[in-house]
Amino acid sequence: MTSLQFGRIAALAFLMTPMAALAGDASKAISLAGNLCASCHGEDGNSLVPNFPKLAGQQAVYLLRELKDYKSGKRESEVMVPLVASLSDEDLANLAAFYASQKAAPGTVTDPALLPVGKALYLKGNAKSGIPTCESCHEEDGSGGGKFPRVAGQNVEYALEQFKLYAAGKRTNGTRVMKTIAERMTEQETRAVAEYMASMR
Amino acid sequence: MKRTLITLALAATGFVAAQSVYAQAASSEKPPRAKGIESPGYVWNTPDKDLNRALDYKASAKRGKVAYKICKGCHLPDGTGQADALYPQLAGQHPSVTLKQMMDIRAGRRDNPKMAPFVGDWIVSAEELADIAAHLKSLPPPANNGKGDGKSLAKGKELYEKDCASCHGKNGEGDGKKFYPVVANQHYGYLLRETRESRDQGRRNASPDMVKVLKGYSDADVAAVSDYMSRLSLAKK
Numbered sequence: 001m002t003s004l005q006f007g008r009i010a011a012l013a014f015l016m017t018p019m020a021a022l023a024g025d026a027s028k029a030i031s032l033a034g035n036l037c038a039s040c041h042g043e044d045g046n047s048l049v050p051n052f053p054k055l056a057g058q059q060a061v062y063l064l065r066e067l068k069d070y071k072s073g074k075r076e077s078e079v080m081v082p083l084v085a086s087l088s089d090e091d092l093a094n095l096a097a098f099y100a101s102q103k104a105a106p107g108t109v110t111d112p113a114l115l116p117v118g119k120a121l122y123l124k125g126n127a128k129s130g131i132p133t134c135e136s137c138h139e140e141d142g143s144g145g146g147k148f149p150r151v152a153g154q155n156v157e158y159a160l161e162q163f164k165l166y167a168a169g170k171r172t173n174g175t176r177v178m179k180t181i182a183e184r185m186t187e188q189e190t191r192a193v194a195e196y197m198a199s200m201r
Numbered sequence: 202m203k204r205t206l207i208t209l210a211l212a213a214t215g216f217v218a219a220q221s222v223y224a225q226a227a228s229s230e231k232p233p234r235a236k237g238i239e240s241p242g243y244v245w246n247t248p249d250k251d252l253n254r255a256l257d258y259k260a261s262a263k264r265g266k267v268a269y270k271i272c273k274g275c276h277l278p279d280g281t282g283q284a285d286a287l288y289p290q291l292a293g294q295h296p297s298v299t300l301k302q303m304m305d306i307r308a309g310r311r312d313n314p315k316m317a318p319f320v321g322d323w324i325v326s327a328e329e330l331a332d333i334a335a336h337l338k339s340l341p342p343p344a345n346n347g348k349g350d351g352k353s354l355a356k357g358k359e360l361y362e363k364d365c366a367s368c369h370g371k372n373g374e375g376d377g378k379k380f381y382p383v384v385a386n387q388h389y390g391y392l393l394r395e396t397r398e399s400r401d402q403g404r405r406n407a408s409p410d411m412v413k414v415l416k417g418y419s420d421a422d423v424a425a426v427s428d429y430m431s432r433l434s435l436a437k438k
Contacts, residue, residue, distance in 0.1 A: 125274055125275070127283050127285065127286030127288070128286070130275075130286075130315045132274025132275045132319075133273075133274040134274070135274075136270055136271065136272075136273045136274030137270055137271060137274065145270075148270075176318045176321055176323055176324070177271070177318050177319060177324055180318040180319075
């Protein structure tokens, strides 16, 4: 990324002043992201490790909430909690802004046969078992919004893991809505939805 | 190379950690529960801080359209619900009614484990609920709502006009000031279930007046009056 691009981001952040306080300064997180996060999440947040989430293009509000929850221990993770423990709130805001500003690379579908089922569930839910549509919060294109995370292009393994953690009551933050939904889904349904989310761009 | 090794090591750690976590038992949160019609001294529609805050707030249908996001996954973007899933249609409902019901579910005065997680204060504020209710009021009620078999409409009409119309209105228009719901254009299946549950005191936030009226109703009566209500319409003719 060139300094010109940083300048643009900074200018944009300045123009969106109410957002800026929340969104942090992406340019201040470059070296931190490179040193601390890139080995798992990729240089630009497009993690290539299937069970680590992609962060590129993720909603800044969501990223910041998750980072803060790791720091406070509200979201449990043996890997993430110690890593963010020493970071300041400003670091977290800057990291959230940095990953939100990165371009999301296309996801990897591992079982294309599941896509039609996944698409139907994502867009229509399953009224019989009380599964609402996914698009109502995560949007038709999977881009999410605010506290609702982007799911488009997400790694299948990571998404599946989250479904399992939610259903088991082991994802300890932001749980009440997704726990309810994950509990009502069969494993095959979670697989199908995870594949469909990975296929979205 | 070093970075790759770290990646792999962390990937393995994360995987193992997650696996061990799955094995542990799920801890289910209990839905909220407050006093209802089964409790001695129950008073219908007692003043509620959360509800009053929402009612006093200057709601905006425009903001409500955005906040409705969390609801539309079941009640659909046009608010008309799903007849076969017993998700009620909400378009055109009095905001006071929508708010009271949402607040009752939120506080555990009306049991709805399916919906409770989606109406909690962790996901929507009292003000957002007021905006949502205003948005729903602005939507046109559907003419193609679910109907019954149409075999007992005369009986249904007789019962409705004798027992229900004084509160819910001749055309099923309800009364927002009194928190009486619109019943016109509602799905038959939902009306059937709620009327039956009100009779049997399973709808714990029901008005005692209504429970009294329904006391002598047979299942066939409940079906007949529900079918009749499902055919009432507020749509412009």
